[in-house]
Amino acid sequence: MRIIALFNQKGGVGKTTTTVNLGAALADAGKKVVLVDLDPQANLSTHLGVDPESAGISTYRVLTDGIPLIEALRPVTDNLRVAPATTDLAAAEVELVSVVGRESLLRKMAEKNKIDADFVLIDCPPSLGLLSLNALVYASEVIVPLQAHFLALQGMEKLFDTISMVRQGLNPKLHISGILFCQFEAAARLTGEVTGEVDNFIASARGQNHPVSNAIVFQTQIRRNIKLAEAPSFGQSIFQYAPNSAGAADYSVLAEEVMKMKV
Amino acid sequence: MRIIALFNQKGGVGKTTTTVNLGAALADAGKKVVLVDLDPQANLSTHLGVDPESAGISTYRVLTDGIPLIEALRPVTDNLRVAPATTDLAAAEVELVSVVGRESLLRKMAEKNKIDADFVLIDCPPSLGLLSLNALVYASEVIVPLQAHFLALQGMEKLFDTISMVRQGLNPKLHISGILFCQFEAAARLTGEVTGEVDNFIASARGQNHPVSNAIVFQTQIRRNIKLAEAPSFGQSIFQYAPNSAGAADYSVLAEEVMKMKV
Numbered sequence: 001m002r003i004i005a006l007f008n009q010k011g012g013v014g015k016t017t018t019t020v021n022l023g024a025a026l027a028d029a030g031k032k033v034v035l036v037d038l039d040p041q042a043n044l045s046t047h048l049g050v051d052p053e054s055a056g057i058s059t060y061r062v063l064t065d066g067i068p069l070i071e072a073l074r075p076v077t078d079n080l081r082v083a084p085a086t087t088d089l090a091a092a093e094v095e096l097v098s099v100v101g102r103e104s105l106l107r108k109m110a111e112k113n114k115i116d117a118d119f120v121l122i123d124c125p126p127s128l129g130l131l132s133l134n135a136l137v138y139a140s141e142v143i144v145p146l147q148a149h150f151l152a153l154q155g156m157e158k159l160f161d162t163i164s165m166v167r168q169g170l171n172p173k174l175h176i177s178g179i180l181f182c183q184f185e186a187a188a189r190l191t192g193e194v195t196g197e198v199d200n201f202i203a204s205a206r207g208q209n210h211p212v213s214n215a216i217v218f219q220t221q222i223r224r225n226i227k228l229a230e231a232p233s234f235g236q237s238i239f240q241y242a243p244n245s246a247g248a249a250d251y252s253v254l255a256e257e258v259m260k261m262k263v
Numbered sequence: 264m265r266i267i268a269l270f271n272q273k274g275g276v277g278k279t280t281t282t283v284n285l286g287a288a289l290a291d292a293g294k295k296v297v298l299v300d301l302d303p304q305a306n307l308s309t310h311l312g313v314d315p316e317s318a319g320i321s322t323y324r325v326l327t328d329g330i331p332l333i334e335a336l337r338p339v340t341d342n343l344r345v346a347p348a349t350t351d352l353a354a355a356e357v358e359l360v361s362v363v364g365r366e367s368l369l370r371k372m373a374e375k376n377k378i379d380a381d382f383v384l385i386d387c388p389p390s391l392g393l394l395s396l397n398a399l400v401y402a403s404e405v406i407v408p409l410q411a412h413f414l415a416l417q418g419m420e421k422l423f424d425t426i427s428m429v430r431q432g433l434n435p436k437l438h439i440s441g442i443l444f445c446q447f448e449a450a451a452r453l454t455g456e457v458t459g460e461v462d463n464f465i466a467s468a469r470g471q472n473h474p475v476s477n478a479i480v481f482q483t484q485i486r487r488n489i490k491l492a493e494a495p496s497f498g499q500s501i502f503q504y505a506p507n508s509a510g511a512a513d514y515s516v517l518a519e520e521v522m523k524m525k526v
């Protein structure tokens with residue numbers, strides 16, 4: 001079972017869009033997939049057409065009431081289940097501040113039962129706080145969605161520091177498995193500069209004890225495609241909403257690449 | 264003096280880009296402008312070419328060491344000063360959890376001295392946590408940068424709830440003065456749907472006690488323009504980097520509209 005955190009504290013880079021559509025593509029390819037919404041915005045839940053406030057267990061209750069993660073799972077399509085978030089998850093950061101082992105609560109509640117899945121994908125909020133830490137402690141690998149913009153590149157150092165911190169203490173096997181360019185505009189001058197910087201950085205980290213030393217930059221780039229931004233308003237993945245779009249093609253190819261990776 | 268929080272918990276909508284370029288346009292128009300970076304990503308500081316880790320007082324120290332805001336101000340250009348952030352601001356949320364009056368620390372430190380400014384613009388992080396609350400308690404008005412995407416629209420209710428909460432307790436005069444469409448793509452079908460929904464919502468809130476009842480939707484729309492994403496890598500505003508670009512035109516026109524508003 002691969003447990004993948006979609007993590008980047010920079011806002012709006014494509015974390016939720018990737019969690020939903022990579023998840024749906026893996027499920028369509030016959031893999032058993034679980035998605036976990038750890039963002040108080042509950043965008044993942046909304047994108048899948050799940051009403052966060054409707055009946056059922058949310059990730060907020062998994063963390064604060066100690067309910068096993070398996071009890072929060074709801075079926076979405078064949079092979080795809082989701083643990084939805086509610087907006088009160090925003091309160092968890094403050095409520096859990098003095099709880100011992102607060103960073104490991106998700107892992108603890110997930111490991112209460114054997115979850116029958118090939119992939120678990122966790123959608124993180126745009127922050128380095130307690131909710132993202134819970135994802136990083138439970139995950140075995142991190143995929144970093146990245147927009148090829150300067151401001152998104154700026155935060156990478158802090159992102160690496162956070163993963164290093166989790167590796168040293170709570171989860172030694174955590175590593176970045178891949179960096180994924182989202183909302184990709186190949187023609188923009190800035191794009192070439194940023195992709196070049198990322199390639200150089202990874203090359204210089206090879207062989208060292210660094211969170212990104214074994215990472216790849218996915219060959220698949222998710223192109224800007226307005227259909228990806230339209231799909232959430234129908235509560236659908238890109239494959240249900242616009243199966244012939246560039247967005248659907250890109251996420252299908254990405255799923256192939258993710259399944260072939262050596263991890 | 265108008266104290267404006269650029270606030271939207273949705274990530275990547277254009278908060279930082281608007282704070283820098285609206286600030287620069289107001290300064291170029293002869294207004295005295297102060298920018299405050301309250302985001303631990305320190306993107307505002309980087310965008311202005313200010314090294315967050317260099318010597319000087321940061322907003323982290325303003326909040327945690329009780330240093331008057333005026334002492335954190337550094338000159339950027341004529342009429343423009345900034346209070347920069349450092350990445351350790353991320354720790355402030357946890358460090359201040361048990362401090363009495365923790366939501367009002369920024370206001371308290373700002374009001375220690377008379378700040379000679381026509382406009383104070385505060386860049387908020389993508390969250391509803393303590394840092395954003397500090398901005399909302401100190402601000403007299405909120406401008407909401409919004410991308411015309413479904414997921415960005417989803418969070419508006421929670422955004423209104425947060426502003427209502429601050430109005431009831433700590434800052435009764437707080438209101439949303441304007442909603443600004445950023446990264447605007449007029450041709451996209453989704454754009455028409457979202458702008459229509461926002462217009463309808465505001466119209467239905469008129470005359471009620473609602474944070475958005477007196478808001479306008481700015482006539483100015485900030486178009487998608489890659490030059491706006493290139494400028495930060497040079498530490499410049501759009502006016503320094505690409506004065507003849509659509510981005511520079513849009514933010515100039517916005518500044519005119521902001522100066523003419525009745526508040």
Ligand SMILES: Nc1ncnc2c1ncn2[C@@H]1O[C@H](COP(=O)(O)OP(=O)(O)OP(=O)(O)O)[C@@H](O)[C@H]1O
Pocket residue numbers: 010011012013014015016017018039043124125126182183184222223224225226227228229230232272273274275389410412413414415
């Ligand atoms: N490849 C793409 N082409 C066009 N629009 C996209 C693409 N990927 C994502 N979007 C849109 O861009 C916006 C940001 O994407 P998304 O919400 O997935 O990012 P995020 O990193 O999860 O944001 P947050 O930091 O707020 O959680 C959304 O409105 C989404 O619909």
Ligand SMILES: Nc1ncnc2c1ncn2[C@@H]1O[C@H](COP(=O)(O)OP(=O)(O)OP(=O)(O)O)[C@@H](O)[C@H]1O
Pocket residue numbers: 009010011012126147149150151152273274275276277278279280281302306387388389445446447485486487488489490491492493495
């Ligand atoms: N009108 C625009 N056209 C093109 N790119 C833009 C535009 N406005 C902002 N950007 C780029 O889009 C990205 C998101 O913008 P920005 O960082 O200002 O948003 P934000 O709301 O401050 O994000 P965060 O939630 O992470 O603080 C940045 O890389 C920025 O350079």
Ligand SMILES: [Mg+2]
Pocket residue numbers: 015016017039043123124125
């Ligand atoms: Mg998201």
Ligand SMILES: [Mg+2]
Pocket residue numbers: 278279280302306386387388
């Ligand atoms: Mg920002």
